[in-house]
Amino acid sequence: MAMTLPLLLISMLLFCVLFFGIGFILNMLLRMTWLMAFIYPIIALLIISDAKFSEYFTNTSDSFSSLGYNIVHLAPADIMILLSGLLGAILSGLTMRILRAKGYRMF
Template sequence: MPMTVPVLLISMLLFFVLFYGIGFLLNMLLRMTWIMAVIYPIIAILIVDKVRFTEYFTAPSASFSSLGEVISHLAPADMLILGSGLVGAIAAGLTMRYLRKKGYRMF
């Protein structure tokens, strides 16, 4: 079933807000500006791939081969949704840098 434009836009907005919020909270708690931008690719791989996480260490060649195949077969809508999540994680880091630069010690 193809994804309609309103569903795509709402999904992109939800992923942006979700990962912006998670990144903002992690930055406040851990005081590491880019933590969510670093963790996000791992989360995206867990969302997309059907391989168990431990198999990346026990059978890396087959796991990464499977991951490459799955990523190459993603629909453009799925790439846009996952990309908006990455943009949200990066925006959280930029917001933290801005707030720290302006003198907010909590951030």
């Protein structure tokens, strides 16, 4: 099934908002500005991969080779959606820095 343009735009917006919100909450709770931006690539690789998390430790070579195959064969729409999630994670860090610079202590 081909992805239509409205579905792509809604998916990109949802991923951006989702990871912005998660990053914002993590930043408020843990006071680590760029935590979500560092964790997001791991989450994205887990989304892309077909292997279970434990297989990366028990069957390392096969799981990483299948991950590499899945990354190479991603559709452009999937790449755009995942990059919008990364943008949301980065924007949450930038928002926190701006709010802290303006004197909001809870952030």
